[in-house]
Amino acid sequence: MIIGYYQYHPEFGATGRNLEKVEDTLVGVDADIIVLPELAFTGYFFQDREELRELAEDVSESPIVQSLSRLCKNNAFYMVAGFAERFKERLYNSAIVIGPSGLLYRYRKLHLFHTEKEYFDPGDTPLGTIEIRGARVGVMICFDWAFPEVARSLALQGADLLCHPSNLVLTYCQKTMRTRSLENSVYSVTANRTGKDARPRGELLFTGQSQIVGPKGEVVASSDSDEEAVVLRAVDLSGARNKAITENNDLFADRRPEFYDAIVKTS
Amino acid sequence: MIIGYYQYHPEFGATGRNLEKVEDTLVGVDADIIVLPELAFTGYFFQDREELRELAEDVSESPIVQSLSRLCKNNAFYMVAGFAERFKERLYNSAIVIGPSGLLYRYRKLHLFHTEKEYFDPGDTPLGTIEIRGARVGVMICFDWAFPEVARSLALQGADLLCHPSNLVLTYCQKTMRTRSLENSVYSVTANRTGKDARPRGELLFTGQSQIVGPKGEVVASSDSDEEAVVLRAVDLSGARNKAITENNDLFADRRPEFYDAIVKTS
Numbered sequence: 213m214i215i216g217y218y219q220y221h222p223e224f225g226a227t228g229r230n231l232e233k234v235e236d237t238l239v240g241v242d243a244d245i246i247v248l249p250e251l252a253f254t255g256y257f258f259q260d261r262e263e264l265r266e267l268a269e270d271v272s273e274s275p276i277v278q279s280l281s282r283l284c285k286n287n288a289f290y291m292v293a294g295f296a297e298r299f300k301e302r303l304y305n306s307a308i309v310i311g312p313s314g315l316l317y318r319y320r321k322l323h324l325f326h327t328e329k330e331y332f333d334p335g336d337t338p339l340g341t342i343e344i345r346g347a348r349v350g351v352m353i354c355f356d357w358a359f360p361e362v363a364r365s366l367a368l369q370g371a372d373l374l375c376h377p378s379n380l381v382l383t384y385c386q387k388t389m390r391t392r393s394l395e396n397s398v399y400s401v402t403a404n405r406t407g408k409d410a411r412p413r414g415e416l417l418f419t420g421q422s423q424i425v426g427p428k429g430e431v432v433a434s435s436d437s438d439e440e441a442v443v444l445r446a447v448d449l450s451g452a453r454n455k456a457i458t459e460n461n462d463l464f465a466d467r468r469p470e471f472y473d474a475i476v477k478t479s
Numbered sequence: 480m481i482i483g484y485y486q487y488h489p490e491f492g493a494t495g496r497n498l499e500k501v502e503d504t505l506v507g508v509d510a511d512i513i514v515l516p517e518l519a520f521t522g523y524f525f526q527d528r529e530e531l532r533e534l535a536e537d538v539s540e541s542p543i544v545q546s547l548s549r550l551c552k553n554n555a556f557y558m559v560a561g562f563a564e565r566f567k568e569r570l571y572n573s574a575i576v577i578g579p580s581g582l583l584y585r586y587r588k589l590h591l592f593h594t595e596k597e598y599f600d601p602g603d604t605p606l607g608t609i610e611i612r613g614a615r616v617g618v619m620i621c622f623d624w625a626f627p628e629v630a631r632s633l634a635l636q637g638a639d640l641l642c643h644p645s646n647l648v649l650t651y652c653q654k655t656m657r658t659r660s661l662e663n664s665v666y667s668v669t670a671n672r673t674g675k676d677a678r679p680r681g682e683l684l685f686t687g688q689s690q691i692v693g694p695k696g697e698v699v700a701s702s703d704s705d706e707e708a709v710v711l712r713a714v715d716l717s718g719a720r721n722k723a724i725t726e727n728n729d730l731f732a733d734r735r736p737e738f739y740d741a742i743v744k745t746s
Contacts (some may be wrong), residue, residue, distance in 0.1 A: 322735045327727040339738055359734060360627035360726075362663055365741040384661065384696070393657040394651065395627055428649070457625075458593040468589045469627060469743045471606055474632040476736045476743050 213347055215373060215399065216444030219435050221407030224255030227267060231276055233321035235283055235313050243289045243444050244345055249405035250294035250354045250379040251305065259414050261303065261331040268298035270290045271308065285312040289345050292351060292403075296376035302333045303382040307351045309375050310340060317342045317351065322362065325355040326354040339365040347372050347449050352400075354378040357385045357392065357402075361475065368397035368464065370392045372452040380419050386434075394429030397463050401425075406438050427452045482640060482666065483711030486672030486689040491522030494534060497717045498543055502550055506653075507718065509710050510556045516672035517561035517573065517646040524676035529568065535565035538563075538575065544582050552579040553652045555700055555745050557611050559618060562643035564704045569600045571727075574618045574644050576609060584609045584618065592622040606632040614639050614716050621645040624652045624659065624669075626690050628742065634663035635699055635731070639719040641667040647686050653701075661696030662729050665719045674704050688704040 218237060222230045230253045238246060243274040250256070256396050263409040271277050280291055288303030297306035297320065297462055305328055306381075309317035339362060341350045351367030352374060357363075363374055374392065378385065386400065393400045408418040423434040433443050455463040485504060489497045497520045505513060517523070520543055521534040538544050547558055557578040564573035564587065572595055577583035587602035588595075589730060608617045608627060623631075630641055641663075643656065643680030653669065660667045673687040690701040691712050700710050722730040 254615055272506070279565040283584060322738055323733055326727050329727050339741070355728075358662060358730065360631060361734070361736075361742060364627060365739055368744070375650065385695075387654070388658050388661065391655050394655065395625060429654075440699045460593045460596050461622075467628070468601075469745045470630075471589055472628040472632055472743050474606070474635040476739050477635070478736045 213345060213399055214243045214440065214444050214446050215245045215246070216243060216424060216433070217401050217403035217422045219249070219310055219404060219406060219420055219442040222249065222252055222255050222405060224257065224409050224411065225267060225406045227253045230455045231279055237442060238283060239287060241287060241288065241289065241442060243267040244291070245255055245347070245349065245373070245375065245376045246294035246442070247403040248291065248377060248400045249403050250307070250377040252293045252377065254296045255409050256379045257327070257432045258331050258412070259411060259413055264303055264331045268296040268303050270298050271315055271318060277308065277310065280310045281314040284310050285444060288312060292375040292377060294379070296352065296459065303331065304335060305353060307353050308423065309351065311350070318319055321353040321356065323355045323359055335462070339369070341366060341369045341371045348366065351411060352373050352376050352382060357479045358387055360392070363392040363396055364396070367398050372449040374398055376400055376402040378402050378404045380404045381416055383419050383421060384420055386423055389423065390425050390429040390431065391425055393425040395463070397427040398456050399424070399426055399447055399449065406440060480612060480716055481510045481511070482512045482668055483510060483691060483700070483709065484668050484670035484689045485709045486516070486673060486687055487521055487707040488670060489516065489522050491524065491676045491678065492534060494520045494543070498546055502546065505550060505611050506554060506555065508709060508711070512557045512559065512614070512616065512642065513559035513709070514642045514668045514670040515558060515626050516670050517574070517644040518563055519560045519644065521563045522676050523646045524594070524678045524680070525598050526680055528679060531563060531598045532565065535570050537565050538582055538585060543555070544575065544577065544738060547577045548581040551577050551638065553732060555579060559642040559644060561620065561646070570598065571654060572599045572620060574620050576591055576616070576618065578611065579628060586618040586620065588620040590622045590626055591705055604616060606636070608633060608636045608638045608727060617641050619643050624655055627659070630659040630663055630665070634665050638665055639716040642667055643667055643669040645669050645671045647671045648683055648685050650688060653666040653688055653690055655700065656690065657692050657696040660692040660694055662730070664689070664694040664722050666693060666716065671706060
């Protein structure tokens, strides 16, 4: 199975141009699953909820979803892309999974970062997985990396591969995602964006350094902080299905969930 | 508060000599909490349950506990030490917390590594914390590092500091413990041993590299793979009490435990 990412600079507010750039770049690419950054078409640093609402789309009538579906069909691959989602009066920082038959899955970011809380609604979709060409795939978005529960919940539900669209401004995440892969024995693809969002309210510089990580926490491939690149690797997902780390230890069978209650306490 | 570790080579089976070495080295040391390695007095690589039973002690009548209590009283510090525990017919890979007033706390390792399963019983004590001189302290042992639920459960119960007696043969753990400190915004002290256990059944080489890590995942102090050393640092535990990472984000308040059920499923 060939997995990877497209690291690039989405221009703020230029949804059409960003979509065109993704289509032009990915046409003819030989891959199974390609991950794009968080908010891959709108840009990231919104002024307010009004501005976001103008740029967000309802998946059921989204030109982006329609275009990506055609792209996936014509090139026989699947994509995981960050997506500004409008649903009735709500606005979500979502990721969509699209394949040759169209939209397959949608995840709404559970853990919003900083100013996202001003204009996005918190995610309300469960942490789940989907199957793509025999691989079980989990989706998490950017700041979800900071919460070990996210990758863990996806892996416990069978994820072989964590697809992780991101818009990172710091670089803590990359090292932590190596731990996420190691502790869960799964592949992960963090697709970060590059470039700046220079807006009236301020400027954010995104840090690239997208990476593909293997189930031992090893970096299989990675990019610089500012290059635009499609990076793909052939991987053997059976490595993610073997949770054994010694002849007597299995990362999942050895868990003692009856001692982990503090993690789900909601008080 | 002054925290740290004593990294050394416990000689297999030489409980008396190991205890004497610890006493000789730590007498007069100015510290609040000193962490020793896992199985700090017996050594690690037992042949079988019979051999372990011979060397293990019941905390209620343990010469080691009595000696360490005197050491703590005479030097006004607290210790966290790995301890082969016998309790009725059961044998645990435990860690004991001892202070000037004697034994304060005992934790029995929940996640046993490799051959430990042949001779130790799995831990049956909950993940809890204790207060020492105003600091809330959580205890975990060696391979517990691989399970994010352990550090998380301790931190959610208020731990400012994770004390982590270890007997590591690989070096994955150190990087992961930086993630554990970062994701929970807590200090951690990993006290690893050095030297070999060369036994009839085989030889294990322990990898040292003990470390003190701060709440941003930063290495505050660390040791080489084979040096014997007492390493102490003055730290400000208030850094572990501030879980804010932006003006809008708090690592704990931002959690969404209602979405983490997969983690405590026992089926």
